Amino acid sequence: MKQSQMLIRTLREQPAEADTKGHALLLRAGYIRQLAAGVYSYLPLAQRVLSRIERIIREEMEAAGAAELRLPSLHPAELLRESGRYELYGRDLMLLEDRHGREFALGPTHEEVVTALVGSEVSSYRQLPVSVYQIGTKFRDERRPRFGLLRGREFLMKDAYSFGRSEQELDAAYQSMFEAYHRIFTRCGLNFRAAEADSGAIGGSGSHEFMALAAIGEDDIAVCSCCGYAANVERAETRSLKNDRRTDGEAAASGVAGAGSKEAPKAAPKAAPERFATPGIRTVEELQDACGLRAEDILKTLIYAADGQVIAVLVRGDHEVNELKVKAFLKADTIELADEETVLAAAGTRPGFVGPVGLSLPLLADHAAMAMAEAVAGAGAQDEHWRHVVPGRDFCADHTGDFRLIRAGDACPRCESGSVGLVKGIEIGHVFKLGTRYSGRLHATFRDERGQEQPLIMGCYGIGVSRLLAAVAEQSAREDGLCWPPSLAPFTVHLIPVAAQDGVQMELARRLYETLRSQGMEVLLDDREERPGVKFKDAELIGIPWTLIVGRGAAEGRVELRSRSAGTGRELAAEEALAEIIQPGPDLML
Template identity: 60%
Template structure:
């Protein structure tokens, strides 16, 4: 491709709309342009990268026998009502009404549509299993689009679905997809981890993993163990009853966080803990005046308390009822864990009025002592010998609050977010570290979540009707492009991995007015194209500085500069992956470029 004929306009400055480095470079390099908030056009450079991603996805899907289909974006709302997701998605669902008054959904995903299709096409066990996938546009009415392609209202997604006879068959499909996804993201040059995750609005039970590209701007937080390799999304990350941090506090005079030996059992069987190992001469409760200090930070700064010595009591509304959740002052409640424990998705932190109505005191002074609400006590609180908590009276707190003595431990469990330094809940030897990341893929075991509601059944070998066992597997294709850009963006542009770069090599003729340079550039251009390579030739009449800056923004992994030594057919070769630069003859340059491409293609 000749750059003089290419629809490519670079920008010298980062646009004000860019809220991350990768997003800014995609705009500056002429890859994308915003049409409206969360809605983007892909220019030829951006489309070339997308096509390379799609090509990798197709190769890996077809390698495993997954068949490509194309499902409609416009879906009858009745299907979503049947599945129960019309209300679950709420305002994030884009809907419209046709001229006949029928309501439709612009699909953010296609579980309903594919289940309807397969149920009409497959009726016998002889035609199962079936695995299908598609690559297409999805829609989601994001309240706050951010980071360009990472959180948009229109996006490109690859979604795959498996239909099996049994749970064992689903296990095979799930493992196949996990392995395929690992290959896809590896080929895309990403630094990523597969982590345990929550199913969210997709639903389903059993296996559920997210693939997270590590990035400082990511909206997800993942907990990783460097000892055993355990990884989980923060929403899902379990916490050990003890923690590495807890060990540091064991000798603290005010608080013992050595967990009772039977704490796990109490959480499981709902029996109260007895703290038998605690001293029996603990002082009684002591009320002390704490005017205007209703937050953990205020208690720490005014009274010199340690956050880990404080019992934080938060009121939640769950399924229309109020409950109290107790965590240590240095921990945060995990709403998802609380909701799962209570068996409801309808959970939110109570506002000021609801807190006062439920507890009889304003927020900041609520405590567990005498509180007539169900108490969900986190393991770390149950393991405390004593602590400080709200006294249930404005401007007062209690010292010497002892779990099990001053409030019941009838509902003990894991109700908090994992924190940096916690013991790994799997190996209990390594410590967890927290990392930000971008979700680029998600795989689910759906079971009969959709087949039961949408009547996707088959006749088994005995003639009995059974429900298909489903799995679904998604990759955010446009998010993947953005994630690669974030991981590889630098001061001068994006250093694309070989398999995703819009061009294999960028040829820069310093001066097209120089006959030797223009002739050699054309000769090299033709030879490389004959080798089947994608080549961009900068044949513009521009200053060398402009050409070099544009080349950095375009980000081809190999660059060849045709300059002063053109008359002797020598060029400057640069490999941006390794950073190597050298002068080569024409034949050597062709060989070096083709070898690099062939060695880096899978």
């Protein structure tokens, strides 16, 4: 393809709208343009990357036994009302009325449409299991679109759905998709982790998020230093003492201990609780500073309203409450920190001085809090705290469990030896065991071997296709431009004759162009009459794996071959350059 035909305009300046490195480079290198907030046009360069991603996805979906179909974007609103998502999504749904006043939602995903479709196509167990997928546009009216393609309002997605007769068939489909996702993201050259994820309000028996690691990621992921464990921080379990018999000394001796090892019980001094004055001292940090305490020797008591019911949650001073875990334990729809008035009414004092002793509220305590030998805690009265509070002696919890967020350095909840680190990730895929969440509500059933109507057992499996492009751009962003993995690059070779008026250079360039194309290589020929510096800078921005420069050496049949990933270049005979590109040998990396 000739560059003059590709509608590539590069920008020398940093675009004001760009809020990440990758986003800035996609704009600067002429891949995308914003039409409205969160709504983007994909220029020819980006379209080529998208089509490569789509090809990889299609190959792996077919290998996983899923059949491609194409479902409409206009979804009758009543379908989403039946499933409950109309209310759940609320203003995130884009809604319209047709000329006859019938309401439609623009599909945010296609669970309802595919469930209704497969429910009507499948009547017998003999037609199961079956899996389908599509690649297409989704619409979500994000309140705050940002990071370019990463959080847009119109975006490309691959969504797959599996339908089976049993949990076993769901598990098999899930596993097959899980493996396909690993192959897809690996082939896309992505640095990623599959993280255990929260199943959220939808329920279901399992869920993984595929996370592209990137500093700008909106999600925190806990990753084990030893085993393969990874989980969204929202979801990551923490190790309970019941499963961790190590003492401080043992953990230190093993050399892998993080803060998690501090959960081990200390020798119990068993002094009686003692009240002390803490005027105006409300937070763990203030207690540390004013009283010379360690955060891990303090008990933190937080008051929440869960579906309107007031409860207390107890964690160690150096830990944070994981509200999702509390919410899941209570099976509540909403949870929020109680306001000052509610705290005063329910706990008899203001926030900062609430403590577990004598508290007349339902109390959920984190394992680590209950494992403390003794602690400092709010006294339940203004400007006072207790010291020598012993959990289990001076107060009891209504339930002890895992109610805190995992922290960097905590012991891995899976393996014996690792500790977790926290990394940032961009969610690029999500696999999900839906069970009968949709088939139940939409009455999508089949007749089993005994002639009984049963709801279809479903899974759903998404990949953010445009987001994947952005994530790869983010990971491959350099100071001077993009650097695409060969599998996704819009072209394999960027062929640059230095002087467009030079007949010898143009003739050699033309010959190289034809030869490479005849070998099935995708070549971008810079046929513009621009200064060499402009051409080279544009090539760096665009980030094609090989740059082949035809300059003064053309008369002797010599060219320069640059590798974008290695950042190196060297002069060699045109035939040698062709050989390296077409059949990369051991010296591929120049």
